[in-house]
Amino acid sequence: MSRTIDIRPVTRIEGHAAIDIRLDDRGRVDRTRLHITSLRGFEKFLEGRQAEEAPRIVSRICGICPWMHHAASVKAVDGCFGVQPPEAGNRLRELMVTLAHINDKILHFFFLAAPDFMPGDGDGPAERSIIGLAKAFPELGRRVGRVRRTGRLMVERFVGRDIHPVAMIPGGFAKPMSPAERDLLLEGARKQLEFALWAMDWAEENIFPGMMDRMSPLGGLESGFLALVRPHDGALALYDGELRLMRPDGSFIQFAAEDYRDHLAEHVEPWSYARFPYARNWGSGLSLDPDQPGGVYRVNTLARINAADLIDTPLAQGWLDDFRARFGRPAQNEALFHRARLIELIHAAERAVEMLSDPAITGKDVSRPARPGAGRGVGCVEAPRGTLIHDYTTDDNGLITRAEIMVGTTHNLAPMNISVALAARRALDGRKPDAEALNLIETALRAYDP
Amino acid sequence: MTLSLSVECLNGCSGCEVALLDLMDELLDPAAGLRLVHLPLLMDHRHRDPLEPDTEPVPPLADIGLISGGLRTTEHLATARLMRKRCRIIIALGTCATHGGIPALANLWPKSELLDRCLAVDDSPDGGVRVEPDEDALPALLSRTYALDEALEVDYLLAGCPPHAEAVAEVVRAAAGGRATADAGRSVCDTCPTRRGTGRRPARLERGVGFPADQAELPLSELTCLLEQGRLCLGPVTSAGCARPVGTQSGPGVPGCIQARVGCRGCHGPLRPGGNQLLDLLNALASGGLDMDSLIDRPGVLRFSGAHNRLRTRSAAGDDREE
Numbered sequence: 180m181s182r183t184i185d186i187r188p189v190t191r192i193e194g195h196a197a198i199d200i201r202l203d204d205r206g207r208v209d210r211t212r213l214h215i216t217s218l219r220g221f222e223k224f225l226e227g228r229q230a231e232e233a234p235r236i237v238s239r240i241c242g243i244c245p246w247m248h249h250a251a252s253v254k255a256v257d258g259c260f261g262v263q264p265p266e267a268g269n270r271l272r273e274l275m276v277t278l279a280h281i282n283d284k285i286l287h288f289f290f291l292a293a294p295d296f297m298p299g300d301g302d303g304p305a306e307r308s309i310i311g312l313a314k315a316f317p318e319l320g321r322r323v324g325r326v327r328r329t330g331r332l333m334v335e336r337f338v339g340r341d342i343h344p345v346a347m348i349p350g351g352f353a354k355p356m357s358p359a360e361r362d363l364l365l366e367g368a369r370k371q372l373e374f375a376l377w378a379m380d381w382a383e384e385n386i387f388p389g390m391m392d393r394m395s396p397l398g399g400l401e402s403g404f405l406a407l408v409r410p411h412d413g414a415l416a417l418y419d420g421e422l423r424l425m426r427p428d429g430s431f432i433q434f435a436a437e438d439y440r441d442h443l444a445e446h447v448e449p450w451s452y453a454r455f456p457y458a459r460n461w462g463s464g465l466s467l468d469p470d471q472p473g474g475v476y477r478v479n480t481l482a483r484i485n486a487a488d489l490i491d492t493p494l495a496q497g498w499l500d501d502f503r504a505r506f507g508r509p510a511q512n513e514a515l516f517h518r519a520r521l522i523e524l525i526h527a528a529e530r531a532v533e534m535l536s537d538p539a540i541t542g543k544d545v546s547r548p549a550r551p552g553a554g555r556g557v558g559c560v561e562a563p564r565g566t567l568i569h570d571y572t573t574d575d576n577g578l579i580t581r582a583e584i585m586v587g588t589t590h591n592l593a594p595m596n597i598s599v600a601l602a603a604r605r606a607l608d609g610r611k612p613d614a615e616a617l618n619l620i621e622t623a624l625r626a627y628d629p
Numbered sequence: 630m631t632l633s634l635s636v637e638c639l640n641g642c643s644g645c646e647v648a649l650l651d652l653m654d655e656l657l658d659p660a661a662g663l664r665l666v667h668l669p670l671l672m673d674h675r676h677r678d679p680l681e682p683d684t685e686p687v688p689p690l691a692d693i694g695l696i697s698g699g700l701r702t703t704e705h706l707a708t709a710r711l712m713r714k715r716c717r718i719i720i721a722l723g724t725c726a727t728h729g730g731i732p733a734l735a736n737l738w739p740k741s742e743l744l745d746r747c748l749a750v751d752d753s754p755d756g757g758v759r760v761e762p763d764e765d766a767l768p769a770l771l772s773r774t775y776a777l778d779e780a781l782e783v784d785y786l787l788a789g790c791p792p793h794a795e796a797v798a799e800v801v802r803a804a805a806g807g808r809a810t811a812d813a814g815r816s817v818c819d820t821c822p823t824r825r826g827t828g829r830r831p832a833r834l835e836r837g838v839g840f841p842a843d844q845a846e847l848p849l850s851e852l853t854c855l856l857e858q859g860r861l862c863l864g865p866v867t868s869a870g871c872a873r874p875v876g877t878q879s880g881p882g883v884p885g886c887i888q889a890r891v892g893c894r895g896c897h898g899p900l901r902p903g904g905n906q907l908l909d910l911l912n913a914l915a916s917g918g919l920d921m922d923s924l925i926d927r928p929g930v931l932r933f934s935g936a937h938n939r940l941r942t943r944s945a946a947g948d949d950r951e952e
């Protein structure tokens with residue numbers, strides 16, 4: 180008797196999605212789909228807006244990663260208006276993106292992902308949450324609470340707002356950092372680094388062993404990877420760089436972000452409100468067939484760890500060496516997104532401490548005048564969820580005439596669909612569907628932090 | 630007495646839910662009297678058991694339902710109605726729920742034009758034809774983006790983008806006690822430390838998001854009001870609330886955007902629930918003798934409060950019919 184299982188909504192993810200799984204009359208998985216179930220239309224309603232207002236509008240694409248949209252957008256507007264920030268302004272922008280990565284990764288790992296891997300049987304949905312995690316590990320609960328408060332306080336003391344920031348402006352940054360602000364933030368960043376190192380040790384002991392056991396049988400996708408890297412040495416880059424598009428065999432090409440359309444294309448399906456990016460030049464178009472994927476690449480932490488030749492902060496580099504010795508390059512197992520996320524957390528915290536320790540961070544010349552006018556600009560950053568691109572065109576009045584936005588997560592829509600299909604087969608074929616099996620399928624999806 | 634809280638995010642960005650996480654200490658402490666029973670961002674409850682799809686939807690019963698995000702699809706509407714049935718009190722959480730928020734900018738276009746733009750690609754092998762959404766697979770878009778109280782009875786409105794956790798806790802406790810919240814009727818200007826009444830009356834607004842760069846090192850109290858310097862600020866037409874109370878957590882008690890040295894753009898919604906931020910602004914500017922044509926993007930002034938028919942389509946084709 181064929182049936183459809185509808186998981187709606189998918190829980191413990193940042194966005195809004197549903198999974199439907201169709202079983203044939205022998206109970207075998209016949210088709211799975213991951214639906215993005217709403218459409219706000221940012222690309223349309225940016226048309227006609229003054230471009231300098233865009234960075235404060237598009238932050239509302241995401242309340243967990245608003246700094247990323249804010250940053251990519253302001254870079255695009257700089258391109259339209261033909262302005263480059265002074266060094267001190269760029270430095271502050273990079274710092275805020277780095278700090279936002281720290282807060283985001285802590286949120287994802289502990290609040291959204293880790294509850295799937297609690298030791299013991301747990302008590303089902305009621306306890307499979309940060310609340311259950313904090314009850315099982317009270318010290319963890321206290322540490323996470325403290326570091327989240329620190330992270331928020333740092334940002335709000337400096338620039339007034341963390342959720343839906345406003346401090347990046349066309350031409351630079353809205354205000355310099357004072358020595359007192361720097362002292363506060365440096366102290367905070369040191370605490371974040373201490374937490375990041377503790378978190379990795381805690382995860383190694385309490386999460387990763389069970390995680391690998393649980394998730395490894397669910398996978399099998401071999402994909403390419405996309406990420407920003409620093410041009411001169413291929414280092415992991417969160418804020419700026421060139422795009423490196425890697426094939427499953429590890430070979431890659433590298434190109435300027437503004438040339439993204441030469442390498443990435445988009446496909447549309449009637450069952451998703453979000454479009455599907457895929458690799459334009461791999462000869463096969465896009466195939467979502469789990470047995471024969473085509474044109475599929477992934478973004479997000481695992482992609483950045485695979486794409487980068489090195490990490491330029493020492494403690495994170497040490498963990499990268501360990502990662503590569505154990506899992507190779509490129510590593511394909513999606514369970515490793517979580518480990519890669521904690522490596523990046525260490526890197527972001529090291530980088531924040533490094534930037535705040537440099538006296539140049541309090542430089543006063545943080546912006547240049549930005550005159551509205553006609554142009555085109557492409558702004559690209561690595562959001563926690565993946566490569567984020569804002570591409571705007573403006574008219575003579577500096578009003579936006581066209582906006583293209585490739586949101587980080589959407590690059591992962593094709594691979595997520597395939598991973599969900601593979602997990603569903605593994606969890607459901609030849610078994611009576613139960614809650615545990617459905618949780619396994621969602622667990623596979625959550626690795627992507629969608 | 631323990632209050633049970635149920636939380637849903639509809640057409641929103643999850644920012645209100647992230648702000649709620651500041652209440653995590655209270656939510657984890659049994660003595661604080663708050664119990665979270667439903668929040669899909671953090672907990673695995675669904676409305677319908679995937680394995681028993683024909684049974685009645687059963688999110689938990691709760692004293693207080695917090696709903697963020699506006700209404701864009703038939704599914705959002707169904708979820709909101711479900712929450713209304715299962716929660717004793719409904720609080721519209723955040724400016725999307727109270728006034729439409731940023732996503733209500735989409736109301737400038739009929740939904741067919743949103744779909745034309747977002748479900749078509751013009752430079753891929755797929756050929757640039759707009760794909761029609763499959764109604765069996767995706768919830769249909771409503772004809773525009775609605776605020777929550779346009780579709781159901783809402784007991785409390787808490788604007789903010791996002792509201793502070795302190796404000797959420799206050800409205801939750803007021804709701805539990807059956808009290809009205811203090812309707813302050815204050816504007817952002819009432820919480821702004823800049824100098825007003827300088828007597829400057831600029832003739833035009835100039836483009837720019839914030840204070841002139843050469844004022845960046847002045848303390849806030851020595852800055853002259855942005856509007857009096859001829860730059861756009863929606864402080865006078867926006868409800869106060871973004872300034873975190875002095876002494877709580879991080880706030881120095883000033884509007885967040887002013888602290889960052891940029892102008893207010895109205896994210897806390899109009900001064901009064903039925904207010905119109907654009908009309909109020911035009912009045913304020915006109916009475917100051919300012920040239921109206923220098924306000925270039927008028928719909929943009931309603932970027933946070935475009936529901937309730939404030940922002941309408943300009944396309945000749947007109948609206949699609951509502952289901």
